[in-house]
Amino acid sequence: MAELRTGMIFDPIQQVSLVPQVKEFFLARQPILDRNQNLVGYELLFRRVGTRPGNAVEDLRGAASIIAHTSELGMKSVMGNAAGFFNVDYATLMSDIVSFLPCEKVVFEIPQTIKITAELIRRISDMVGAGYKFALDDVIIFSDYIRPLLPLIEFVKVDTSVMTRADLSTLTSQFKEANKLLVAEKVETIEQFRNCAELGFDYFQGYYFAKPVILSGKKLTSSQAAILQLMALVVRDAENAVIEHRIKKEASLFLSLLRLVNTPAMGVAKNINSISEALLVLGRRQLRQWLQIQLYMGPDTDPASASPLLLLATTRGKFLELVARKLKPANKSIADTAFTVGTMSLLDTLFSQPMTTILEQIILGKEVREALLHRTGFYGDLLKLSEYVEKPGEASQLLPPLLLELNLPSESLYALQLEAFEWSNSLLPSYREA
Known part of the structure; x- marks a missing residue:
């Protein structure tokens, strides 16, 4: 040099x-x-x-x-x-x-x-x-x-x-x-x-x-429809046997899940060869996150390239989860729900369908629906926070009152953002391999 x-x-x-x-x-x-x-x-x-x-x-x-x-x-x-x-x-x-x-x-x-x-x-x-x-x-x-x-x-x-x-x-x-x-x-x-x-x-x-571009009459792919059905089963807390049966109907999901749980990042000492074992290794929380991320990947995703929508969705999800965990550390389920809100907030863009149409296909709680549709409530505030820091400009002036409402110190933003960036960047290779 x-x-x-x-x-x-x-x-x-x-x-x-x-x-x-x-x-x-x-x-x-x-x-x-x-x-x-x-x-x-x-x-x-x-x-x-x-x-x-x-x-x-x-x-x-x-x-x-x-x-x-x-x-x-x-x-x-x-x-x-x-x-x-x-x-x-x-x-x-x-x-x-x-x-x-x-x-x-x-x-x-x-x-x-x-x-x-x-x-x-x-x-x-x-x-x-x-x-x-x-x-x-x-x-x-x-x-x-x-x-x-x-x-x-x-x-x-x-x-x-x-x-x-x-x-x-x-x-x-x-x-x-x-x-x-x-x-x-x-x-x-x-x-x-x-x-x-x-x-x-x-x-x-x-x-x-x-930005969503709504296309009338657009149909979900069979893989996307299957993932939404699986997400609905997880939300309803269906038994593993029911979830396993549905995954086996989708060969690509079947293979992806097995490859995921057998990556070194999962830290499993032995090879996992069945969906039933994979579901036990993952647990419901990681299974739900895996399904949400799989929605953005699709069968035609080029493993060598980075999908900006996938990166944005995973970063949003993790950022919302981290903020929720900081604000309400005693309730782990709130952080999990915040991750869901973040990752699902771009489904209208992904599917080219109104968010109302997408939410008809999966049962979610009222607070999550209100956040995704109207940016209201606690989760809606978290989603607005993520959107503001993504695009500073005039939105940066909206941060102080929102931070005050959330009771989130401004000095926390930078560290939480960096952790979300790092998590999203480091996670994607494993999901691409899967």
Whole structure:
């Protein structure tokens, strides 16, 4: 790796004074997808609870917070196998803190307004030589000012929310001629995704993939219908023999369950060769979670790719479970129910059906139904909390009253989020093997 020349040294010993305390922050992890809807990366954003829209912590201290804590925890815990996109400013780029992250896993985003100096060009050139990648961020115009950076830039991120289709078309043509990969930012609907795809964008950042598109007359696959039936049996606390009989009718589920309980992560000393043994090993709680996750996998899921909807659903489920466990530690069933609410909150998107139609096929308690349909009650508040931290922006202002209502300290958010990210990322390989 090429030696990096730096203008400022980052001393880990001074991290406490340089980096703001994380207790007042939460971490927004915004997904970046390719044209085939596969997850390729996340942009990580630190946000202070209660700040106004756009008041991001983007100075040296904020950027240092993200990089320092991500490197300390390990990229895989936060990002899984996806790449990490990090906002950096001039001072951060010139410091040694950027070398804390592995070059093969990160993309540094440079604001279009950065002061371009000969020193900056040398610094970025050295980092590119060492294997780091760079993106030009929040671009809305192709200007001569950025030309000195272009040979060193691989990605160009465009804020599509403030541009007309004609302007976007002109901009994409200009950067495509310069052989740059284009990332459409703030893509919130399927229509926006399709529009940007037609214009030639390569990647798409936003939560458009989580928005339900209702298709009248769409039928569930046989596998999905079978999983819902099994979930209904588990909710009714049916005997294992009844559940076993239903699983055996679905060959794919039969094999998946046996493979799951025989993975090293289950810690079983002997091979499990029957469904009856598998059900005993799993127990009802893990069986219910396995079924909920299986809904998002489907028979055509590519084991080599990450489904953004699956990752979002499992992260939501775990986050809600952790929050519920912290707020009501004496009642384990509340945490289990919270996990169900989180994972099932995206079924309308998965099935392209109204949530009311889906809930007709499985018996759930009134509190769960009210949470999924109307975001009301205790579980509804937990679900809103997850949705707020997923998309900061204006929603970050809604966090303080909700945290107050839940009696959840704001300093708890960051740690609970990280635990949910790590659980979701580490869990998926086992379920893919299953």
